Amino acid sequence: MVRCMRLTGVILSLLLFVANQATAAEQNTQPGDVRIIIDISGSMKDTDPQNLRRPALNLLVELLPDNSRAGVWTFGRYVNMLVPLDTVNASWRRNAKAKSSEINSAGLNTNLVDALDKALWQMAPDSGYQHTVILLTDGRIDMDKSGGDPTTKVNSAERQRLIKEVLPKYIEAGAKIHTLALSNAADLETLQQIAMETDGLFLQANTADDLMPAFLKAFDRAVPAEQVPLTNNHFDIDSSIEEFTALIFRGTSGRETQLISPSGAVITQAVADNQDNVRWHHDLNFDLITVSGPEAGEWSVDADVDPDNRVQILSDLKLSVSGVPANLFSGAPIDMNIALVNEGEVVTEPAVLQLTDISMQVTAPDGRTGSKLLSDPENLPPEGVFRETMSRLSMPGEYRIEVNAIGRTFQRRQVLTAVLAEPLKVETEPFPDQQRVLITVTPQGDSIDTGLSRIIAKIASPDGSSVIQNMEYSAPDQKWVLDLTNEKGDGRYEITINIRGVSQGGKTFKSKPEAIVVDFPLQGVVTAPIDVAPPIQTEPMAEPVAPVVETENEVEAQLPPEEVDAQVPPQLPIPEPVVPDLADKYAEQTEVEVVEEDEGIAWWIYLLLGITNLAIVGGAGYWWFSRKKAGSASEAERVVPANLDLGELDDADLEAGDFDDFETDGEEEIPAGGRAPTSMGSDTNINVAADDFAIDPEDGADNTEDGDDWGEFDAEDELKKADDDDKDPFGDDDDPLNKG
Structure with a gap:
C-alpha cells in the first residue's frame, strides 16, 4: 500500500510536469522586469558616507539588457519614483544616470x-515579464514619529501589513525580492524573511565598499547574464558573440x-569616444566597456586584476544553469541542471559535447573551494542536460557556485550566489547528574509559524534499534524540546533531526541539521568546546557542548593529518587521507546499508521474507506468462500495442498517504550510528587543495542508503511541492531547459 501511495504521488507529479512544461517554457523566455528600491533615510550618512549608492545604481543601469524593463524608487518618510518604469534603451539609461545624482540621505523615516x-505598480503574473526587486536599506521599518522605536504599535502594524498584505501580492505575481542589508543596524530578520518568502537572495554588506559586489550578486540573480571566463585579465571571444561588456574595477593605483x-x-x-561600436562608461571606481561586433580571438585588459572583474556577452550560444535556489537549508540537496543552449534549443550533438569540458567550482563561506569535472566524453547525457547534486551544505553564509563550459572554439561561464541562513537553531545541553541531554530547536525571531512547523527526531540507540518521534513545542519556552535519556542502555545514541518549517507568510522549507551524537554515561561537563570540522563547513548548526555531545565528523579524510590531529577528539578514530583517483571518478561509491527499525527482529528474517515474496511473485508471473503464451501460440507474429493500458485505479490506489519528503527530494541517507556518511567520497575531487572541501561524488544524485523513509510528512506537502514546481519543472523559474 505504501508503494502504491508513492507511485500515485509520482504519477501525479509527472502529469503536472507535462501539463505545465509549455507554460514554464513560455515564462522562461520572458524579458526581465527589474525594480530597484533604495533607502535615502538619514542614517545612510553614516553607513554610506561616500554615497556609493550612486555608482552602484549606474552599474546596474549599464548592465541591464536592452528591451528589459526597469524603474527606480527611493524612500525615506515618503516614496518617490526616481526613474519611471519603462523599457531599457539608450534614452532610459541616460535619464537613469542623470537621476542617480539625486540620491541623498535626507529622509526622516524608513x-x-x-x-x-x-513598487507593485504594473506587476502581475500575466504581465509578460519576469519580475525582480532589488531592495537596499540600512535600517528597519520606522514610521513612528516619536523616536523610531521598532516595537511601537505603528511599526508593528506596518510589519504585519508587510507580511499579510504586501508580500502576498509579490508572491502571486511570481516576483523575487533580493534584499541588501547595509550594516548590522538593518532589520536583518525582516530582510531575511522578505527574501525567503519570495525566493529571493538575502545579502549583507558590512561596509559601503561591499555595496558594489552585493549589487552584482543580486543582479546575477535578477538578470542572469552570459559570461566568458576572465583569467588574469585575458578572455576569449568566439565568432558567435555579437557583443561583450567588460566590467573592470580600478584599484588604488589610479591605472x-x-x-x-x-x-x-x-x-x-x-x-572609444570616436568609435561607433564602443560604449565606455567611466565611474567612481570602475569602467564599463561595451564592444559591438567584436573581433574574434583572445582579448586582454591592461588594468588592475580584481576578483569582481567580468566579461558579459551577447550570443545565441549560452550556458544554462538551473536548480540553484537563492536560499539554502542545512542538509537539503541542490539538484542542478546544466546544458549548452543554442538559439533556445538544448545542444545534444555528441560531436560538440564530447569536445566540451563542463566543470563546477564551489566556494564556501569560509573561503574553501572544491572543484569537479562534470562531463565525461564516454558517458554523455542523451538529452544534453548534465545533472549534479550537492548535499550536506550546513555552514551559514554565502556560497559561490561557478560553472564553466570550455569547448574547442568557445568558452562560457555562469556564476550564482546562494545563502544559507537557518531560521531555526539547534542546541544541546547535557545534565550529567541526571544522565540526560536536552535537545532544543528554537526559532530565530518571530518569522516562523510554530503552529504549522514540525520537528521530527530519529533516535538510533546503542542496541541497534531506532525510534522516530515528534519533538514537542513548549509554548512558555518558545522552542521544540527533546529530553534524551539512556533508556536503551549505555552507549552511543545518534539523533537526526528533520525540520519542516512554515513561515508566517506560509512559505515552507525543509532542513536537516547535522546528526548529534551522545555517549552515555555522561562523564561531566567540560567548558572547552570541541572543534570538529565537517566536510563543507567549519562549525555545526548546534552550538559546541561537552565532549559527550559531539557533532558528527563526516570527512576527516579531506583534511591534512596535522589538521585532523588538531581538531578531532582523541577518542574518535582518524582515517587515513584519501588520495583523489581521477581514473575512478565515475565508479560506484555509495555503500548501501540497511538500518534496522525497532528491536527484536533480526536482519536475516527480513532477508528470508524478501526472498520468499520474490519467489512467490516470480512463480505467479511465470505461470501467467506461460498460460498467456500458450493461448496465443498460433499467432505468427507478436504485435506491440501502441498504448499501454494500466487499467483503472481503485480508490485504494488513490488514497492519500504519507510521503517521505526528504526521500522524494533526493535527500541523503541517515547513517547508522558510529559510521560516517559516504556521500563525500574524495576520489572524485579535481584539483582540491589541502584547505578545500569536496563536492559530492558522481553518484551523489541519490545519496540514500536506508531510504531515510520516515513517513513523517503528509501527502499534501508532496502534492504542494509538485504544484510549486509548476512554474519551473526543473526547480528554477529561470531555467530555459524546458525545451530539452
Whole structure:
C-alpha cells in the first residue's frame, strides 16, 4: 500500500510536469522586469558616507539588457519614483544616470513597507515579464514619529501589513525580492524573511565598499547574464558573440584601463569616444566597456586584476544553469541542471559535447573551494542536460557556485550566489547528574509559524534499534524540546533531526541539521568546546557542548593529518587521507546499508521474507506468462500495442498517504550510528587543495542508503511541492531547459 501511495504521488507529479512544461517554457523566455528600491533615510550618512549608492545604481543601469524593463524608487518618510518604469534603451539609461545624482540621505523615516507597496505598480503574473526587486536599506521599518522605536504599535502594524498584505501580492505575481542589508543596524530578520518568502537572495554588506559586489550578486540573480571566463585579465571571444561588456574595477593605483584586441589594437576611453561600436562608461571606481561586433580571438585588459572583474556577452550560444535556489537549508540537496543552449534549443550533438569540458567550482563561506569535472566524453547525457547534486551544505553564509563550459572554439561561464541562513537553531545541553541531554530547536525571531512547523527526531540507540518521534513545542519556552535519556542502555545514541518549517507568510522549507551524537554515561561537563570540522563547513548548526555531545565528523579524510590531529577528539578514530583517483571518478561509491527499525527482529528474517515474496511473485508471473503464451501460440507474429493500458485505479490506489519528503527530494541517507556518511567520497575531487572541501561524488544524485523513509510528512506537502514546481519543472523559474 505504501508503494502504491508513492507511485500515485509520482504519477501525479509527472502529469503536472507535462501539463505545465509549455507554460514554464513560455515564462522562461520572458524579458526581465527589474525594480530597484533604495533607502535615502538619514542614517545612510553614516553607513554610506561616500554615497556609493550612486555608482552602484549606474552599474546596474549599464548592465541591464536592452528591451528589459526597469524603474527606480527611493524612500525615506515618503516614496518617490526616481526613474519611471519603462523599457531599457539608450534614452532610459541616460535619464537613469542623470537621476542617480539625486540620491541623498535626507529622509526622516524608513518607509520600507510603502516603498514595496508602491513598487507593485504594473506587476502581475500575466504581465509578460519576469519580475525582480532589488531592495537596499540600512535600517528597519520606522514610521513612528516619536523616536523610531521598532516595537511601537505603528511599526508593528506596518510589519504585519508587510507580511499579510504586501508580500502576498509579490508572491502571486511570481516576483523575487533580493534584499541588501547595509550594516548590522538593518532589520536583518525582516530582510531575511522578505527574501525567503519570495525566493529571493538575502545579502549583507558590512561596509559601503561591499555595496558594489552585493549589487552584482543580486543582479546575477535578477538578470542572469552570459559570461566568458576572465583569467588574469585575458578572455576569449568566439565568432558567435555579437557583443561583450567588460566590467573592470580600478584599484588604488589610479591605472588607466585599456582594452587590447586580438590584432593588437588598443582601446582607451578617449579612443572609444570616436568609435561607433564602443560604449565606455567611466565611474567612481570602475569602467564599463561595451564592444559591438567584436573581433574574434583572445582579448586582454591592461588594468588592475580584481576578483569582481567580468566579461558579459551577447550570443545565441549560452550556458544554462538551473536548480540553484537563492536560499539554502542545512542538509537539503541542490539538484542542478546544466546544458549548452543554442538559439533556445538544448545542444545534444555528441560531436560538440564530447569536445566540451563542463566543470563546477564551489566556494564556501569560509573561503574553501572544491572543484569537479562534470562531463565525461564516454558517458554523455542523451538529452544534453548534465545533472549534479550537492548535499550536506550546513555552514551559514554565502556560497559561490561557478560553472564553466570550455569547448574547442568557445568558452562560457555562469556564476550564482546562494545563502544559507537557518531560521531555526539547534542546541544541546547535557545534565550529567541526571544522565540526560536536552535537545532544543528554537526559532530565530518571530518569522516562523510554530503552529504549522514540525520537528521530527530519529533516535538510533546503542542496541541497534531506532525510534522516530515528534519533538514537542513548549509554548512558555518558545522552542521544540527533546529530553534524551539512556533508556536503551549505555552507549552511543545518534539523533537526526528533520525540520519542516512554515513561515508566517506560509512559505515552507525543509532542513536537516547535522546528526548529534551522545555517549552515555555522561562523564561531566567540560567548558572547552570541541572543534570538529565537517566536510563543507567549519562549525555545526548546534552550538559546541561537552565532549559527550559531539557533532558528527563526516570527512576527516579531506583534511591534512596535522589538521585532523588538531581538531578531532582523541577518542574518535582518524582515517587515513584519501588520495583523489581521477581514473575512478565515475565508479560506484555509495555503500548501501540497511538500518534496522525497532528491536527484536533480526536482519536475516527480513532477508528470508524478501526472498520468499520474490519467489512467490516470480512463480505467479511465470505461470501467467506461460498460460498467456500458450493461448496465443498460433499467432505468427507478436504485435506491440501502441498504448499501454494500466487499467483503472481503485480508490485504494488513490488514497492519500504519507510521503517521505526528504526521500522524494533526493535527500541523503541517515547513517547508522558510529559510521560516517559516504556521500563525500574524495576520489572524485579535481584539483582540491589541502584547505578545500569536496563536492559530492558522481553518484551523489541519490545519496540514500536506508531510504531515510520516515513517513513523517503528509501527502499534501508532496502534492504542494509538485504544484510549486509548476512554474519551473526543473526547480528554477529561470531555467530555459524546458525545451530539452
